[in-house]
Amino acid sequence: MVKPLQPERSRPLTLRRPSYSRPVHPRRHTGVRIVVAGDKGTGKSCLIRTAASNKFRNKIDSVLPPQRLPIDLFPDIVPIRIIDTSSSVEDSDKVDEELKRANVVLLTYACDRPETLQNLTTLWLPRLRRLKVNVPVILVGCKLDLRDEDQHVDLEPVMSPIMQQFHEIETYIECSASRHIQVLEVFFFAHKAALYPTMLLYDHESQTLTPRCKRALKRIFVLSDRDRDGALSDDELDDFQVKCFNVPFRRCELLGVKKVVQKNLSDGVNEKGLTLKGFLFLHTLFIEKGPIETTWAVLRKFGYNDDLKLANDPIPHLKRAHDQSVELTNEAIDFLKTIFNEFDGDHDGMLQPCELEELFSTAPESPWIENPYKDAVERNAFGGLSLDAFLSEWALMTLLNPNFSVENLIYTGYPRDPSSAIRVTRRRHVDRKKQHSERNVLQCFVFGPMQAGKSALLNSFIGRQYSEAYNPTDEDHYAVNVVDIFRENKKYLVLREISEAGVKKLLANKESLASCDAAVFVHDRSDESSWKASCELLSKIVGHGEETGFEVPCLIVAAKEDQDSFTMAIQEATVVSQDMGVEAPMPTSVKLEDFNSIFCRIVTAAEHPHLSIPETEAGKTRKQFRRLIDQSLMFVSVGLGVAMAVRFGAAKKNGAARKNVSG
Structure with a gap:
């Protein structure tokens, strides 16, 4: 009547695990949450009550309150909580919430009602998939005592196709609460499936x-x-x-x-x-x-959790201000260069897709298969990465998600203390005072209206060929590459394209510009409306920076120089740049491949954060007001100082006079 969770077979080998060395299970404190669901009248509540009290009661509440089993009932000493669920349609949402919180799900059917078993495959198991409940499932046949004793049922041919269709099923078992047949075994299998799930380790279909x-x-x-x-x-x-x-x-x-x-x-x-x-x-x-x-x-x-990832954060919580970033240290970069050469099997200076897959074969998956990393660097015709592109991907990953970056360093064999792999940069307001940034990874936000040429600028940055096809940017996307200013000044520049619709979301966050080292505003110089839209974006971003204290160097890019220019837009852009105190607009053409100097100028602006800071009229007025206040406070403090000096001098003179009189 039962298919064991792991069938008993001859065991040719084992690794000895003496009882005194049983490891403390990670669920020791959180426990196992078993949720029991199924059709009405299949015996859910009776099964739970019998297991919890070791007594069978035919008449019980329709839905039991949460029940607990003795903590030492099974060998792993883990608390077990059993959740009963309603079969009523009106309670469907509540049942769904309980299923989502489960560590393991028991789906019940009645042994004397074949249609309830069929409902598991047509209703309940698809429901779990729809809810994305990715936990072990055990099929439990209740009321075994009510099945006709003369009717022999071989479960293997019945359950085998179900388990092939639904791989989340760990096992199946039939029981009788009224006769105490295999009741505790049901929860033993559930407890074991939650603590040691097979589905995460083994694919039954491919074996x-x-x-x-x-x-x-x-x-x-x-x-x-x-x-x-x-x-x-x-x-x-x-x-x-x-x-x-x-x-x-x-x-x-x-x-x-x-x-x-x-x-x-x-x-x-x-x-x-x-x-x-x-x-x-x-x-x-x-x-x-x-x-x-x-x-x-x-x-x-070896530190893995139930998701087969490292259980603990590789680095302690990083204390940093909003205007600080995180970069790889020289030690980490040297390690990455070493493993690049180690996995470059054909020594062609490129990591081909198969070589890159081998490099990340000890990580849960390759970290760069999805956005924002997937298209952030250019690959060769065969999908290979150069050393610069390889290091650029790591620079981007560390900037956006330091913990994830260090985690992948560990997966690939980084031998030192994980905290030695990263460093927190100096605050940007300190960089402005010192008039220089020491950052090796610089982030530039790229703004502009639709079809201004933002994506073309990013594509040209990583050497991707120009395409006439227009693909609107619905969400932020990144491009990262190395920029050589001088022989000894190699920087990683991250371009973050912000869609026109994304600007509103960006400005809703007070600290949104804190991570920005420089901002570029792109407009189509052949289109008057493009310039006006870009100018409005410039005013919004500059105003936001002035209000929040996160001002950033700004540059204006006049794209599509190869097309007929709109003369008025050129003149207006020049006037605006002069009024705001930034560089004149930089004309570019991706078609003419006239863009190399732009990226050097972006890096130069970011490295000198005290320059190229634009000002709005409101900002200038605010600055003048602050200056007047500071001067007033200075005059007041000077006046108070003089008054205090006079009073001190008078007091000293009076003291001396009293001393002479007493003498």
Whole structure:
């Protein structure tokens, strides 16, 4: 009547886990939340009440309050909370919320009502997928005692196609609350599935490890392979066993492990020891034949959580002001250069897609497969990255998400303290006082109306060919590259294109310009309306900076020089730049490839943040008012100083006179 969570089979090998070395499970404090759902009348509440009280009651409340099982009922000593749910349509939203909070879901059907089993596949399991409830599921047949005793039911052919269709199902079991048949077993399997879920480690359809599990185990193998010879020697295997389970291998066990691997996988063992293929094969056996806890114990010992990512933040909380940024240190950059050369197998100075995939094969996934990193640098015709493009991607990732960047450094083998990989830059208002920025990564916001040429500017920056096709930018996108000002002055410049619609959202945040080192305003010089729209954006951004105290250097770019220019727009742009105190508009043409000097000028403006700061009339008035206030305060303070001096002098004179009289 039951399919065990891990079928009992002959076990040719095991890694010893003595009871005294059982690791503390990460859910020790949070516990396991089991949500029970299913059709009305399938026995949900009776099952829960019998498990919690060890007594069967036929008449109970339609929906029970949350129940708890004894904390020491199962070996892992983890609190278990069971949530009953309603089958009424009017409670559907509440049930959905409970399902979303579950660590494991029990879906019940009545053994004497076949239609309730069918409803699991047509209603309940699709519902879980629609809600994106990505947790283990156990199918529970209740009321086993009500099934006709003369009717023999073989569950395997019934459940097998269901489990093939819905891989989230961990197992199935049938029980009887009234006769106390396999009631506690139901919750044992649920508890075990929540603590040691199979679906995260193993794909039942392909009968292979999941990609993320394989990547995590590969990293563990690499870390355990101290001499980097591609195999775990007997000593390395012994150290691995002690690290994970606090006990060394016995000689016969070690030989038995390698014998089983070699018997099933010819290249799983070589003259140096257990290969990566053999290591992965071992864990496939643990998952298929049990105990799955072995693989989970290894993963958690090496710091992985239930999502197969590093459980703890790689760096402590970074204390930084809004106008400070984060960059990689020279130590981290040197490490990245080393691994670039190491994985550049054909020594062509490029990391081809297969080489880049191998480099990130010990991370949960490649970090640059989605935006904002996917199209932020240019690749060659074969999708390869140069060293500059490779380092530029890391510079962008560190700027936008320092923790994520350091996490991926760790995945790729960064050997030093993670905190040594990054540094927090000096505050920008200090840079303005010192009239120089020491940052190696500079961020420039690119503003402009639609079809002004913003995207073309970003594409030209990373060497992407010009295209006549117009693709409107719906969300911010990035381009990053290296800019050489002088031989010893190499900077990473990040261009962030902000859509016209995105400006309103940007200005809603008081600190939105704090992360901006320079701003560029692009307009189509052949279109009067383009210039007016760009000028309005310039006024808004400058005014926002003056109000919030986050003023930034600004540059004006007159794009599409190859087209007939609108003369009035050129004159107005020149006047506006003079009035605001910024450089004259820079004419450019992507078609004519006349853009190289722009990026150098952006970097120069960002490096000297006290220059190219535009002022609005309101800003000038505000500055004059502050100056008058400061002067008034100075006069008042001088007057008070003089008055105090006079009073002090008079007091001193009177004191001397009294002294002479007394004398």
